[in-house]
Amino acid sequence: MRRVNVAVVGATGAVGEEMIRVLEEVGFPVHKLVPLASAKSAGKEIEFKGQKVIVKELTEDIFEKEDVEIALFSAGGGVSAHYAPYAVEAGAVVIDNTSHFRMDPEVPLVVPEVNPEDIAAWHNKGIIANPNCSTIQMVQALKPLDDAYGVKRVDVATYQATSGAGKSAMEELVMQMKDFFAFKLDESKHEKFPHQIALNVIPQIDKFLDNGYTKEEMKMVNETKKIMHKNIEVSATCVRVPVLRGHSEAVTVWCEKDVDAEGARRALENGKNILVVDDPANQLYPMPVMVVDKDETFVGRIRKDIYKDNVLHMWVVADNLRVGAATNAVRIAQKWLEMESQ
Numbered sequence: 204m205r206r207v208n209v210a211v212v213g214a215t216g217a218v219g220e221e222m223i224r225v226l227e228e229v230g231f232p233v234h235k236l237v238p239l240a241s242a243k244s245a246g247k248e249i250e251f252k253g254q255k256v257i258v259k260e261l262t263e264d265i266f267e268k269e270d271v272e273i274a275l276f277s278a279g280g281g282v283s284a285h286y287a288p289y290a291v292e293a294g295a296v297v298i299d300n301t302s303h304f305r306m307d308p309e310v311p312l313v314v315p316e317v318n319p320e321d322i323a324a325w326h327n328k329g330i331i332a333n334p335n336c337s338t339i340q341m342v343q344a345l346k347p348l349d350d351a352y353g354v355k356r357v358d359v360a361t362y363q364a365t366s367g368a369g370k371s372a373m374e375e376l377v378m379q380m381k382d383f384f385a386f387k388l389d390e391s392k393h394e395k396f397p398h399q400i401a402l403n404v405i406p407q408i409d410k411f412l413d414n415g416y417t418k419e420e421m422k423m424v425n426e427t428k429k430i431m432h433k434n435i436e437v438s439a440t441c442v443r444v445p446v447l448r449g450h451s452e453a454v455t456v457w458c459e460k461d462v463d464a465e466g467a468r469r470a471l472e473n474g475k476n477i478l479v480v481d482d483p484a485n486q487l488y489p490m491p492v493m494v495v496d497k498d499e500t501f502v503g504r505i506r507k508d509i510y511k512d513n514v515l516h517m518w519v520v521a522d523n524l525r526v527g528a529a530t531n532a533v534r535i536a537q538k539w540l541e542m543e544s545q
Contacts, residue, residue: 205544206234209536210271210295212286213278214238214258215247217370218300221529222275225498227252229533232540237269240278261286266293273536276300277528291329296539298532300333305426307332312429314339315534316475317346322538331535334430335422336527337361337441337450342430343500343526344519345456347474348467349431352513353459356436359423362444362451363408364491367523368395373447376400380445400445408441417441449491450523454516461512468505471517476526481505489520497522498530 209226213219219238226233236251238258245260259265261282266274266289274290276283277300287297287304304310311321312332325331334342345354365372372395379401382391388401398405409418416424420439427437436457444451456462472479480489481503489501500521508514521527 205540206232207272207540208235208237208270209233210237210239210266210269210274210290212239212261212274212276212282214249215240215244216277217366217373217524218277218528219275220249221524222277222532223249223251225525225529225533229537231533231537235269237265237271239265263289264293266290266295271295273298273539275532275536277532287330295329296325297330298333298535298539299330300528300532302335302422304328304330305332305334305422306429312426313535313538314342314430314531315538317342318430318432319538322535322542325539331539333528333532333535334426335419336367336523337363337419337439337452338423338426338430339527339531340450340500340519340521340523341423341452341454342427343474343477343521344454344471344502344517345427345431345435347470347477348456348458348462348515349433351466351470352462352515354431354433354435354456355459356457357427357438358455358457359437359439360453361408361423361439361441362404362446362453363441364446364448364450364523365395365400365443366448367408367450367527368443371395372400376445376447396443400443402445404445405443406440408443446491448522448524449494449520450527451489451491452519454519455508456515456517457511458513458515462507462515464505464507464515467507467515467517471502471505476500477502479503479505489518491520494520494522494526496525498525500526 280303309327423439488503504518
């Protein structure tokens with residue numbers, strides 16, 4: 204496979220840092236790494252393959268100057284909206300981790316384990332969108348169940364880590380916990396979240412819409428349909444919890460056929476990049492602490508509904524910075540390079 208010049212936009216952010224780590228860990232054929240960030244972060248050093256690499260300022264002409272072939276974006280929707288077209292104009296394929304392009308009908312929205320064939324549509328605009336973190340792990344688990352039983356409806360409650368809101372959100376949780384142990388929690392600031400996150404759960408991620416759902420919840424609704432090419436009914440309740448890394452989801456799946464737990468377990472075990480951890484007798488089930496730095500989606504608590512023969516329940520956990528962002532983006536890049544090299 205040929206070696207390519209890869210830019211990471213937002214290289215000093217939580218997801219950007221993970222993208223660089225994943226590129227190195229999977230042995231991605233990087234000829235030259237171009238870490239990009241705002242003027243404030245330009246000049247910092249990052250490490251890649253044992254070498255120090257200087258972070259450069261993101262500008263409109265940097266992609267052409269550096270002969271970038273793949274541009275991984277994770278610096279906010281506004282940044283992607285402005286700079287992605289310049290990357291495309293310079294001849295790069297953009298893999299964008301923000302929500303800006305996801306629902307554009309001309310931009311493929313890809314989870315490689317579910318709809319890799321959609322990558323071919325990157326030619327439309329030169330952009331491939333990376334889905335929302337909570338959507339990625341859910342559709343990975345839904346895919347083998349859909350193949351086996353036909354999924355028609357999903358009800359999901361998410362328990363999302365603070366890292367989903369960035370580095371400063373993680374720091375806010377840590378500072379509030381410090382204030383708690385110093386008996387100063389009532390003085391602790393909350394800027395990233397509408398309420399205290401330490402020792403609390405907040406049933407709101409992003410803004411509320413007129414239908415009573417939040418933007419985060421509607422992302423799961425709309426993105427699931429686009430990725431799976433199926434009009435699946437989805438209802439989501441997204442909750443922020445005092446965890447640093449790892450999103451958890453309680454998922455109820457309504458199927459077209461009757462289901463059984465053992466059959467579902469086997470289907471999930473055969474799913475790509477899925478690890479089944481489901482031994483309740485020995486208190487074994489997925490938890491955020493076991494998925495940090497892992498590139499698989501963990502599934503457990505698999506059980507048939509006690510009232511409906513076509514309903515299955517499961518618990519899905521994954522590292523949101525990797526599976527839900529960086530790893531998925533790099534897997535898209537791997538598939539794209541594979542297709543372009545044929």
